[in-house]
Amino acid sequence: MGKPAEKAFYRFVVLFFNCLVTFGSYFCFDIPSVLQDQFQGNLTCPNSTVSNGTSANGTAECVEGLGMTPEEYNLLYAIYAWTNALVVIMAGFLIDKLGNCFGVFLFSFLTVLGSTIFALGSHFKGTSYLLPLMLTGRLLFGSGNGSLTLVQNRITSFWFKGKELALAFGLTLAFSRLGSVLNFFLTQKFEANFGLQWTLWGGTLLCVLGFLAAITVSMLDKVGMRQLGLDGAIQEESRKVRVQDVGKLSLRYWLLVLTIMFFYNGIFPFVADASFCPLVHDRLSQHCSTHLVHLKRCNCFLCQDYVGLRGVFAVGCAVLTLPVFALLAFTFVPPLVSTIWLGVTYSFAAASMWPSIPLVVPQATLGTAMGLATSVQMIGIGLSNLFVGQILGTKSSDAKIPLWRWQRMMIFMLGNTICCIVTSIILNIVDHRQGGTLNKTTKRNATEESPGTAEQDSLLQGQEEFDGDDPGQSISINRS
Numbered sequence: 001m002g003k004p005a006e007k008a009f010y011r012f013v014v015l016f017f018n019c020l021v022t023f024g025s026y027f028c029f030d031i032p033s034v035l036q037d038q039f040q041g042n043l044t045c046p047n048s049t050v051s052n053g054t055s056a057n058g059t060a061e062c063v064e065g066l067g068m069t070p071e072e073y074n075l076l077y078a079i080y081a082w083t084n085a086l087v088v089i090m091a092g093f094l095i096d097k098l099g100n101c102f103g104v105f106l107f108s109f110l111t112v113l114g115s116t117i118f119a120l121g122s123h124f125k126g127t128s129y130l131l132p133l134m135l136t137g138r139l140l141f142g143s144g145n146g147s148l149t150l151v152q153n154r155i156t157s158f159w160f161k162g163k164e165l166a167l168a169f170g171l172t173l174a175f176s177r178l179g180s181v182l183n184f185f186l187t188q189k190f191e192a193n194f195g196l197q198w199t200l201w202g203g204t205l206l207c208v209l210g211f212l213a214a215i216t217v218s219m220l221d222k223v224g225m226r227q228l229g230l231d232g233a234i235q236e237e238s239r240k241v242r243v244q245d246v247g248k249l250s251l252r253y254w255l256l257v258l259t260i261m262f263f264y265n266g267i268f269p270f271v272a273d274a275s276f277c278p279l280v281h282d283r284l285s286q287h288c289s290t291h292l293v294h295l296k297r298c299n300c301f302l303c304q305d306y307v308g309l310r311g312v313f314a315v316g317c318a319v320l321t322l323p324v325f326a327l328l329a330f331t332f333v334p335p336l337v338s339t340i341w342l343g344v345t346y347s348f349a350a351a352s353m354w355p356s357i358p359l360v361v362p363q364a365t366l367g368t369a370m371g372l373a374t375s376v377q378m379i380g381i382g383l384s385n386l387f388v389g390q391i392l393g394t395k396s397s398d399a400k401i402p403l404w405r406w407q408r409m410m411i412f413m414l415g416n417t418i419c420c421i422v423t424s425i426i427l428n429i430v431d432h433r434q435g436g437t438l439n440k441t442t443k444r445n446a447t448e449e450s451p452g453t454a455e456q457d458s459l460l461q462g463q464e465e466f467d468g469d470d471p472g473q474s475i476s477i478n479r480s
Contacts, residue, residue, distance in 0.1 A: 117136055
């Protein structure tokens with residue numbers, strides 16, 4: 001009778017709790033986007049005109065809120081991105097050195113602490129403490145949430161290595177985005193009934209539930225390692241990880257990182273600001289169409305498991321995203337069409353890009369590699385949020401932003417998509433010259449793998465060829 005950790009059900013139990021780790025934090029992350037009216041609303045309104053949106057006849061009414069300007073509001077997202085960019089590099093290295101239990105506990109706790117301070121800041125409306133407290137909360141929240149995703153991906157890539165890896169990645173992302181979807185459906189109604197402050201505290205409670213899930217998955221991971229007899233070997237491999245290993249990351253890895261950065265530069269700032277954009281005048285267009293498609297991500301990742309061709313998908317998604325912002329900026333095509341289109345390409349892009357990273361880096365430095373990738377991505381997103389804030393250009397929370405400024409914002413998104421196309425094409429060229437790892441089809445993979453691989457083989461494989469700067473290099477890989 002085998003040990004529980006050697007059976008398939010055990011790794012799916014790990015996956016279940018691993019999915020729950022970031023559910024609450026993703027819910028919290030997009031609360032400002034859903035409640036942008038309240039964050040940028042007036043500090044006071046005459047009692048007869050207070051509203052949570054628009055009146056029945058379609059005319060805008062006074063929305064009472066925190067009184068933030070567009071620049072201050074975008075700074076909430078920019079500081080989150082900058083914090084990720086700085087913290088995740090060291091976080092990835094620490095995870096490689098100290099293991100998953102340390103990482104998942106620390107970073108999940110930071111999301112709870114950050115969301116708590118963020119909610120507390122909302123009680124200081126109209127004072128000079130409001131913005132510093134809320135920025136501090138987003139800073140701590142960003143320190144935890146981005147790094148927490150690294151641990152989550154690291155756990156997934158070990159327990160499902162060689163076994164439905166892309167599907168497992170898809171499920172973790174789908175659960176995370178389920179938090180975003182429920183945020184869209186529930187947050188506005190909750191805020192209308194209980195107010196902004198209690199809404200933010202509700203998000204904090206969800207982060208606490210994620211913290212409990214993090215403790216559970218860390219225990220399952222540790223017990224499973226012990227049952228498989230890998231805990232000693234893992235600690236030994238962890239001690240070998242050095243900062244100098246970053247220099248061994250291949251050109252393909254860096255091209256993949258740039259491709260991810262440019263693609264997300266056109267997504268996150270768009271989601272953050274589109275609820276105020278007259279070019280996307282329907283909230284259903286901005287949130288529902290985009291986030292509901294995120295729930296279909298597991299299908300996209302399952303497709304990648306069976307089809308492969310990740311490099312080709314990356315180019316295709318970038319090319320197909322190109323018309324979205326042009327349609328929004330210069331045509332009268334209903335915005336629902338463009339945003340659903342964007343949601344579909346986003347889903348397939350995520351399925352092709354992020355699971356490609358474990359294919360081009362050694363497993364022992366996966367945490368560091370994922371941290372660097374997230375850092376570069378967040379640097380780009382943070383700068384993009386700042387640029388968008390400057391493009392929209394108003395200093396007043398109640399000033400109407402002219403249409404031509406929104407068009408310039410869409411042109412900026414369009415430019416990022418063009419850069420994504422360029423880097424993804426170069427990535428495919430380099431990958432082809434180094435063996436075509438990213439574009440291997442299922443048929444090719446099947447002929448290269450020996451038949452009859454046992455369940456435990458996916459967990460215990462000790463050597464794997466790593467196609468880096470030296471195509472013939474072979475590196476021992478274990479997970480810490």
